[in-house]
Amino acid sequence: AQSVTQPDIHITVSEGASLELRCNYSYGATPYLFWYVQSPGQGLQLLLKYFSGDTLVQGIKGFEAEFKRSQSSFNLRKPSVHWSDAAEYFCAVGGSGAGSYQLTFGKGTKLSVIP
Amino acid sequence: KAGVTQTPRYLIKTRGQQVTLSCSPISGHRSVSWYQQTPGQGLQFLFEYFSETQRNKGNFPGRFSGRQFSNSRSEMNVSTLELGDSALYLCASSLAVGQPQHFGDGTRLSIL
Numbered sequence: 001a002q003s004v005t006q007p008d009i010h011i012t013v014s015e016g017a018s019l020e021l022r023c024n025y026s027y028g029a030t031p032y033l034f035w036y037v038q039s040p041g042q043g044l045q046l047l048l049k050y051f052s053g054d055t056l057v058q059g060i061k062g063f064e065a066e067f068k069r070s071q072s073s074f075n076l077r078k079p080s081v082h083w084s085d086a087a088e089y090f091c092a093v094g095g096s097g098a099g100s101y102q103l104t105f106g107k108g109t110k111l112s113v114i115p
Numbered sequence: 116k117a118g119v120t121q122t123p124r125y126l127i128k129t130r131g132q133q134v135t136l137s138c139s140p141i142s143g144h145r146s147v148s149w150y151q152q153t154p155g156q157g158l159q160f161l162f163e164y165f166s167e168t169q170r171n172k173g174n175f176p177g178r179f180s181g182r183q184f185s186n187s188r189s190e191m192n193v194s195t196l197e198l199g200d201s202a203l204y205l206c207a208s209s210l211a212v213g214q215p216q217h218f219g220d221g222t223r224l225s226i227l
Contacts (some may be wrong), residue, residue: 029167034216036153036218041220042221043119043205043218043219043220043221043222044205044207045218046215046216046217046219049215055181091218094216098224102148102160102171102173103148103150103158103160103216104121105150105157105158106157107157108157108158
């Protein structure tokens with residue numbers, strides 16, 4: 001069964017500081033990996049995705065993530081955080097078993113930004 | 116291009132009632148998935164539909180059901196509501212297996 005672990009429940013950073021959110025996954029084959037962001041009262045917005053190929057993927061809003069197969073990780077990074085980045089971030093792994101398609105999400109990391 | 120539209124945005128029901136939530140996917144998307152989000156359990160997969168067929172179902176009781184219409188719009192129904200069904204219900208659509216899922220803003224269901 002697929003699973004995702006986000007070890008950090010809550011992270012606080014100062015505006016302008018760098019950010020790294022951790023994500024570890026468990027999946028039997030090559031996974032589809034995603035990062036989503038959720039602002040209060042809203043749905044999930046896709047930040048970036050990894051399907052195959054280059055292990056460093058670029059996303060929207062200046063985010064990037066690196067797929068490391070040996071560590072089963074897909075950490076999200078941003079070099080300089082803006083106050084508007086405060087939100088909850090979810091890592092997800094997608095499987096296509098039995099011709100279907102479902103995402104398994106981590107519990108999320110809430111990001112607070114200090115001005 | 117319009118995004119995923121979920122209606123209604125908010126619902127208040129009482130225990131024992133039933134409820135139907137609606138989801139209109141992005142035009143051209145044939146796969147629709149439903150998720151339940153709660154503070155305790157996080158985001159959990161409910162079911163996925165493709166071309167009017169349920170292809171996969173998560174670990175939820177039979178009170179949770181859904182369907183998809185020929186225009187790819189989907190509905191989910193919850194019968195005999197319980198307090199624990201209070202949650203944000205999210206719908207997502209995608210072009211095909213492996214393509215990113217795009218989410219609506221959800222329906223906030225509160226059970227009194």
